[in-house]
Amino acid sequence: MAKRSGLLGERFIGLLTPLALLGLWEAAARMGLVDARFFPPPSSIVNTFGALVASGELWTNLLASLRRLFLGMLLGGVPALFLGLAMGISKPLRAAIDPLISATYPIPKSAILPLVLLIFGLGEMSKVVMVALGAFYPILINTVMGVANIDKIYLDVGHNYRASRWQVFRTIALPGALPSIMAGVKLAMGMGLILIAISEMVAASDGIGYMIWNAWQVLTVDTMYVGLLVIALLGFVFSVILDEIERMLIPWKAKA
Amino acid sequence: MAVVSMLNVKPNPVEAAPPVQISLRGVRKYFGSSGFVAVDGIDLDIPQGQFFVIVGPSGCGKTTLLRMLAGLESVSEGTMKLNRTDPTRPENSMIFQGDSLFPWMTVYDNAAYGLRMRRVAEKDVEESVKLWLERIGLYRFRDRYPNQLSGGMRQRVSIVRAFANDPEILLMDEPFSALDEQNKMLLHEELLRIWEATKKTVVFITHSVDEAVTLGDRIMIMTANPGREKAIIDVPFARPRNVLELRHDPAYGDLVFHIWEQLRDEVQRARMNAEGGK
Numbered sequence: 001m002a003k004r005s006g007l008l009g010e011r012f013i014g015l016l017t018p019l020a021l022l023g024l025w026e027a028a029a030r031m032g033l034v035d036a037r038f039f040p041p042p043s044s045i046v047n048t049f050g051a052l053v054a055s056g057e058l059w060t061n062l063l064a065s066l067r068r069l070f071l072g073m074l075l076g077g078v079p080a081l082f083l084g085l086a087m088g089i090s091k092p093l094r095a096a097i098d099p100l101i102s103a104t105y106p107i108p109k110s111a112i113l114p115l116v117l118l119i120f121g122l123g124e125m126s127k128v129v130m131v132a133l134g135a136f137y138p139i140l141i142n143t144v145m146g147v148a149n150i151d152k153i154y155l156d157v158g159h160n161y162r163a164s165r166w167q168v169f170r171t172i173a174l175p176g177a178l179p180s181i182m183a184g185v186k187l188a189m190g191m192g193l194i195l196i197a198i199s200e201m202v203a204a205s206d207g208i209g210y211m212i213w214n215a216w217q218v219l220t221v222d223t224m225y226v227g228l229l230v231i232a233l234l235g236f237v238f239s240v241i242l243d244e245i246e247r248m249l250i251p252w253k254a255k256a
Numbered sequence: 257m258a259v260v261s262m263l264n265v266k267p268n269p270v271e272a273a274p275p276v277q278i279s280l281r282g283v284r285k286y287f288g289s290s291g292f293v294a295v296d297g298i299d300l301d302i303p304q305g306q307f308f309v310i311v312g313p314s315g316c317g318k319t320t321l322l323r324m325l326a327g328l329e330s331v332s333e334g335t336m337k338l339n340r341t342d343p344t345r346p347e348n349s350m351i352f353q354g355d356s357l358f359p360w361m362t363v364y365d366n367a368a369y370g371l372r373m374r375r376v377a378e379k380d381v382e383e384s385v386k387l388w389l390e391r392i393g394l395y396r397f398r399d400r401y402p403n404q405l406s407g408g409m410r411q412r413v414s415i416v417r418a419f420a421n422d423p424e425i426l427l428m429d430e431p432f433s434a435l436d437e438q439n440k441m442l443l444h445e446e447l448l449r450i451w452e453a454t455k456k457t458v459v460f461i462t463h464s465v466d467e468a469v470t471l472g473d474r475i476m477i478m479t480a481n482p483g484r485e486k487a488i489i490d491v492p493f494a495r496p497r498n499v500l501e502l503r504h505d506p507a508y509g510d511l512v513f514h515i516w517e518q519l520r521d522e523v524q525r526a527r528m529n530a531e532g533g534k
Contacts, residue, residue: 153352153354153355153356154356154358156328156350156352156356157350157352157356157358157369158373159327159328160326160327160328160348160349160350161346161349161369161370161373161374161421162346162373162374163373164373167373171358171361171369171373172358175358175360175361176358176360178360250360251401252359252360252361252401252402252403
């Protein structure tokens with residue numbers, strides 16, 4: 001019980017800091033300490049937020065972004081997971097593919113956007129592929145590391161108890177790598193948010209990124225802030241959800 | 257000293273009534289390109305049901321020898337035969353030095369590991385795991401994860417994991433070396449209690465002479481670098497053994513002294529080799 005309330009206490013403190021900063025901002029904007037054209041007071045941003053929700057515009061854009069994000073995470077994450085597990089188990093495969101990964105990983109994914117547009121066109125697929133590219137690398141790299149760093153003694157135990165290759169994979173490689181894989185998924189989610197915003201700014205007619213870019217073009221500053229707020233909230237909600245998933249998938253870490 | 261010199265006689269193979277379970281002839285192990293010889297020509301017969309202890313200085317190749325028996329390391333030269341009496345049971349299970357429980361499995365799932373890898377029906381797994389966990393007093397901790405247990409409890413679970421698998425041979429690689437003295441003593445008693453109930457063939461590795469004499473039927477002293485057999489000594493104490501009473505016995509002290517005398521040269525030699533920077 002004490003642990004639970006301690007957790008709630010930490011969450012409460014975590015909420016307090018941003019609220020205090022918002023209060024300062026509101027006061028500064030109203031007293032003219034900052035230029036309200038560039039830094040509109042939070043209350044006016046909230047009003048705009050309400051209006052965008054009421055008109056349905058926010059939902060349309062949010063759903064479009066979420067859909068691309070979700071499909072992109074699947075398209076990039078699932079192959080990364082399987083390839084990563086295979087590379088973690090098989091040294092020859094790792095030796096064969098590692099150089100490719102090391103060479104392509106440092107390329108900024110945003111720099112590939114024009115090429116992706118050229119190949120996949122202006123439709124949905126190009127945005128999904130951008131997210132997939134962003135999700136692929138962190139999940140792959142963390143999965144390989146997770147499997148490769150499993151303590152050798154566990155593999156010895158598996159071999160001594162005559163576990164088959166598939167059993168070793170299922171009972172040792174996968175659970176042993178899971179903490180590292182989850183860390184990779186979290187990184188991938190952050191990367192996905194960045195890339196979906198960028199690609200929608202350049203090449204979309206809906207989505208949160210599009211909404212922000214459009215607001216810049218017509219200079220509705222409040223809407224830009226609403227877009228940023230939504231992306232920040234998404235990031236927060238995703239990290240809470242992923243933490244919960246982690247707690248369920250990795251119970252042996254939580255109950256120390 | 258008369259007792260001691262009597263003990264030093266090698267057992268007469270003619271009177272070895274139980275069949276030989278483990279048989280080594282000229283077993284050698286060297287590693288890769290360095291040509292480092294870890295184990296150099298071991299000849300050994302271990303009868304079925306014997307608690308066989310190998311004692312030697314660190315780095316004498318005793319762990320390598322055990323890993324060869326476990327099938328985790330290949331034999332470079334010589335023959336190593338493990339004679340099965342019951343093909344339906346697994347040949348051997350190893351209890352490892354240090355933490356070898358899977359952190360992601362509960363006590364129960366760890367204990368059930370060997371049986372599940374053999375695809376034993378879940379009903380029989382449950383029966384066996386429950387029995388063994390109860391025997392060692394850990395059944396009520398079955399839903400805990402290893403990181404919620406003390407070091408002594410974790411090592412008891414690894415013992416259960418090996419016993420529950422019901423192998424013909426148990427291999428133990430210094431299973432208690434990380435534990436404090438009190439825990440070690442209790443675990444010696446527990447191990448003797450459950451082993452005496454099953455009488456499996458055991459090969460037990462240790463650097464502790466006390467542990468060797470307390471547990472073993474027969475003790476092989478190994479030389480260091482390369483690992484060779486220096487002497488084989490029979491332990492005359494009757495079973496079932498009471499660890500505390502045993503240590504009180506003057507014959508116990510004599511035997512420990514006698515083994516330690518032989519071992520001391522080896523330990524010193526091993527240390528000089530290490531300091532010689534070879």
